[in-house]
Amino acid sequence: xxxxxxxxxxxxxxxxxxxxxxxxxxxxxxxxxxxxxxxxxxxxxxxxxxxxxxxxxxxxxxxxxxxxxxxxxxxxxxxxxxxxxxxxxxxxxxxxxxxxx
Amino acid sequence: xxxxxxxxxxxxxxxxxxxxxxxxxxxxxxxxxxxxxxxxxxxxxxxxxxxxxxxxxxxxxxxxxxxxxxxxxxxxxxxxxxxxxxxxxxxxxxxxxxxxxxxxxxxxxxxxxxxxxxxxxxxxxxxxxxxxxxxxxxxxxxxxxxxxxxxxxxxxxxxxxxxxxxxxxxxxxxxxxxxxxxxxxxxxxxxxxxxxxxx
Numbered sequence: 001x002x003x004x005x006x007x008x009x010x011x012x013x014x015x016x017x018x019x020x021x022x023x024x025x026x027x028x029x030x031x032x033x034x035x036x037x038x039x040x041x042x043x044x045x046x047x048x049x050x051x052x053x054x055x056x057x058x059x060x061x062x063x064x065x066x067x068x069x070x071x072x073x074x075x076x077x078x079x080x081x082x083x084x085x086x087x088x089x090x091x092x093x094x095x096x097x098x099x100x101x
Numbered sequence: 102x103x104x105x106x107x108x109x110x111x112x113x114x115x116x117x118x119x120x121x122x123x124x125x126x127x128x129x130x131x132x133x134x135x136x137x138x139x140x141x142x143x144x145x146x147x148x149x150x151x152x153x154x155x156x157x158x159x160x161x162x163x164x165x166x167x168x169x170x171x172x173x174x175x176x177x178x179x180x181x182x183x184x185x186x187x188x189x190x191x192x193x194x195x196x197x198x199x200x201x202x203x204x205x206x207x208x209x210x211x212x213x214x215x216x217x218x219x220x221x222x223x224x225x226x227x228x229x230x231x232x233x234x235x236x237x238x239x240x241x242x243x244x245x246x247x248x249x250x251x252x253x254x255x256x257x258x259x260x261x262x263x264x265x266x267x268x269x270x271x272x273x274x275x276x277x278x279x280x281x282x283x284x285x286x287x288x289x290x291x292x293x294x295x296x297x298x299x300x
Contacts, residue, residue, distance in 0.1 A: 009187050016184070020177040027169050027294075031162065034299035047295035054291045062284045067113045072124045079128040083135040090143035093148050 005095045026054050106273050113156045123278045127285050132174055137183045139295065156231035160225060161215060165298045168211050169290065176287040179253075186273040189247050191265055194276070200281070207252045208266055212243055224276030227248065235297055242293060245286045252279050 029052045034043065039083070060066045105111075106118045114121055145153050182197035220227070220233075226236040255261035256276060264272040 006188055009184050013181070013184055016177065016180050023173045023176075024170060027173065030299065031166050031293055035294070040300075044300055047299055048292075051292050051295050055288050058284055058288050058291065060177055062287075063277075063281055065220065066160065071114045071116055071121065075124055075128055078226050083131055084296065086135045086139045089139055090146055090280065093143065093146065101178065 003042055014060060019057050022057060023054055026057075030054075108274060115244050117274065119274055119278050120281075123281050125276060127281065130285060130289075132192050133243075134238075137234070137241065138292070141234050141238065145233055148230055151300075152229070153231045156229045156235075157300065159219070159222075160235070161218070162298050163187045164211055164293055165217055168208050169294050171204050171208050175208070176284050178204065179283045182278050183273070183276045186265075186269070186276055189269070191262075195257065195262075198276075202250060202253055202257060205246055205253070208246060209243065212239070233281050236278075238293055238297065239286070242286070242289055245289070249279070249283050251287055253283070298300075 030047060030088050033050065036043070036046075038046065065076075104118065108117060110117055112122075178197045178200040182194045182201060185191075185197055216236075224232060226233045243267035256272075256279060262272065264275070
């Protein structure tokens with residue numbers, strides 16, 4: 001391994017440490033936010049927003065998605081569409097009422 | 102027979118097959134947990150008002166917060182073990198991989214105390230809808246932790262990591278692929294923590 005490559009990895013390690021610190025801080029922030037006096041909808045939005053930021057940091061930096069090849073990005077985009085569809089299936093129950101009469 | 106393109110990139114995908122394989126597997130895992138998250142939303146919408154909050158209040162937030170920090174730390178040590186191999190430092194790899202295994206073990210121990218605490222108070226998966234989905238989601242996640250520990254343990258032990266002396270690049274790729282799986286397990290917990298313990 002050349003000196004250049006070694007330095008390149010060292011730069012990456014600095015980024016990993018920063019992300020690690022951010023993840024720890026955001027975890028404590030999630031817990032602190034859960035004690036805030038907000039409506040249930042606001043609490044859900046807040047908790048999921050922080051979780052999404054944390055997940056993006058893990059996926060982007062620890063899993064190297066920000067520098068990953070297009071093939072993987074497209075696979076994940078397709079997966080995300082199916083995931084969203086899966087998450088919205090329960091919403092159908094709001095408009096689908098069985099008639100009891 | 103050797104599986105082709107496990108170290109070098111395939112010209113058509115621009116990736117080696119190991120990496121493409123793990124990402125397709127992780128996509129299927131997203132759908133596995135996605136289905137269960139969807140079930141959680143469905144059950145929560147159908148539950149009486151306050152039911153999920155009532156049963157959720159029986160869970161230990163300090164224990165779960167500690168476990169979240171442990172899992173995040175394990176992700177950090179996992180990526181450091183891969184970075185150590187990239188810098189050709191095998192001793193550091195062994196140390197960081199050992200720390201990752203230790204974090205995974207601590208996570209399981211805390212989970213053991215959480216589960217036994219519930220059972221001690223007569224709370225089981227059959228106690229309520231919330232507890233049913235709680236034990237299903239955390240149980241499946243725990244199985245993933247155990248699966249990851251088996252793979253990482255194999256690479257940590259001498260018979261698993263002897264490839265480092267013969268094919269260092271291939272061994273580094275193996276650690277990268279195992280790391281991707283491990284970060285995914287961390288990522289799932291990042292969502293499980295707030296929806297089960299805090300909301």
